[in-house]
Amino acid sequence: MIPNLDNLPTYDTVGVNERINRFKSRSIKKGAKVVGLKLALSMIDLTTLEGKDTRGKVEQLCYKAMHPHDTLKDIPTVAAICVYPTYVGVAKKALEGSRIQVASVATAFPSGNSPLQVKLDDTRFAVAQGADEIDMVISRGEFLSGNYQYVFDEIAAVKEACGKAHLKVILETGELDTLDNVRKASEIAMYAGADFIKTSTGKIQPAATMEVTYVMFDAIKDFYLKTGKMIGMKPAGGISTSKIALQYLVMLNEVLGEKWMNKDYFRFGASSLANDVLMQLVKAETGRYQSANYFSKD
């Protein structure tokens, strides 16, 4: 059932911004920084979503996922690889034997402007290829025209098509205009069966921001208080440095807390973040920064 959207909490942009600045002003040093960096690495959905993706590119990325930086000991692997449906099979095979998940975007990513049947087929194909997680996009046009029931039903249908695969619902917050809309879309997605809610496709600017992520955290919190069900969160796009990633983790720590501080409930959708995190980890261990040439670019 679609939830009542009339009495949702509202957000004040200025106030949210101020709160974000408090998170950003936290100083993360020494041991706490290393803990944060390792956690960040373990939460990355290493992503390639380009028209020019090839089998070779995906295979190389999968190797990188399993071996982020072999000279560094005691570091985790990333959480998942995120690819288009056509490369799910390739990734699945390349990652065999590892515990890294394969996530696939589906439902006519990134615009979502296709008939429902096409979207469901897209989803079923990815799942059949072995995808463990599906990242779907909502129909922003329907949402913005007020057709919330359509958006809800579509997510519910995709959820069904997912079967055992986890469903991440991309709200594409960069197209939703207001924080109140972000909250509304989060609410629809969670009640329709999302396991994760996700900010962006990475194809629209702005992609993830701490402000929208904060609002989505707040929605997750309220949903948990109402239903007892924990929903995961994935900011994606634009999180390219360790510094930004640590700021997100500070916010996660102080808003949702311990239970959400793991890859089962939080992910970063990012492509270049991993190398920056690795560079910082090497720095923490050796005391000096290495040239970027020492970190593999896959």
Add this chain to the structure above:
Amino acid sequence: MSKDTSIFKASWTYADAPESTGHIQLKKRYELFIDGEFVKPVKGKYFDTVNPSNQNKIAAIAEASTEDVDKAVKAANKAFKGWSKLSGKERGKYIFRIARLIQERAREFSVIESLDGGKPIRESRDIDIPLVANHFFYYAGWADKLEYAFPNRKVKPVGVAGQIIPWNFPLLMAAWKIAPALATGNTVVLKPAETTPLTAMKLAEIIQESGLPKGVVNIVTGAGDTGAAIVNHPDIDKIVFTGSTNVGKYIQKAIAGTSKKLTLELGGKGANIIFEDAAIDQAVEGIVNAIFFNQGHVCCAGSRLFVQESVANIVIQKLKDRMETLIVGDPLDKNTDIGAINSSKQLKTIKDYIKIGLNEGCEIYQPDCDLPKKGNWCAPTLFLNVSQSHRIVQEEIFGPVLTIQTFRTVDEVIEKANNSPYGLSAGVWTQKGSKIFNLTQKLNAGVVWANTYNKFDPTSPFGGYKESGFGREGGLHGLKGYVKFED
């Protein structure tokens, strides 16, 4: 004592991130700043200023006697002749120079403010010191534009201003007092609070460095007796006081029958009002900023919370969750949210009020936080199930203690908010613009914040109604207290 453990408890603890103190320069002993020189007190008496977070002595501070105050007033009177004749443009140059010097040494000022007063470095660095510089910049700009501030009227400076400031925003209060006084051509005898004199003495060094004519600003340190010597000095033309209502009343009695002008900025018991149509999450943050900012040592603190009954449960739950994440501890740690209580005397006052609240049968809530063993500390505290008739609701506590009441209608909350001897500040949280305008008209408070709290700006006047004082500081209004109109 009831303690709830939050469902959303944070697990990642941040490593210590102390601001370094290597760059600050402090003397072992500070003298009085009179007539442009640092001079020993006539009676040779000194007192200690201590770090409230560990009770260690930082420096010895000269105690100004009546004779010292007299010397300072004489110097100010002598300097007044030249300073008041100087063109506004020239006066402005000096004030601009002071502002720039403060900016250059902002980091040092921030650290010393936190060391001496106990406030978190985050606040002294991001709020206090930038505002100090901005106040000097702002009033420097007015110095040569007084004819536009008071169109068609001729103004003259009042003379020598005796300024007595509190310990909660030591340097900021000095800036609030000194900047407009200088811009309008007055000279100054300023007394910082006895627990927080250090940044004022560093300011004296900057004033010396700026080349400001000797005697225009004199800074005398000491406690109540020094203050009384200023208030009762016959050659002072204007008294400006920020502090407790009791002392304010004493000052008003003391100068009755004299020609001294007076500005008082006294206590408060600000009502912070949350309506059901507010952005609840930001309102919760606003509650935190209203009462836990600077350990609640804020005259305009939002210490009386009024929540509309329909959202009371969710607001209180969210507030408790938020309080779990507040970090109480070393004021110099960059991650500290709540620092040390300014003095053991103030800590006792706060603890006494907490006892009173408990004896009155109020329900208390404090988050699970480890307080350091040494020094003056108080956990952020809520009192629930309170009413207007409780003493903790009526009296100013001046600490991190919030009372929470619920209300049902707009009229009810206006009546309750105004039902206080104070009238300094209030906050209104609603997404409805019309409601904001309705309340700002009817709330009897000098400052009403809408959807924010404890925001300060040099351009904005500040001051109270009723027992919160009279006269305005800041903005164009802040010039008025320092000028005489010629007919």
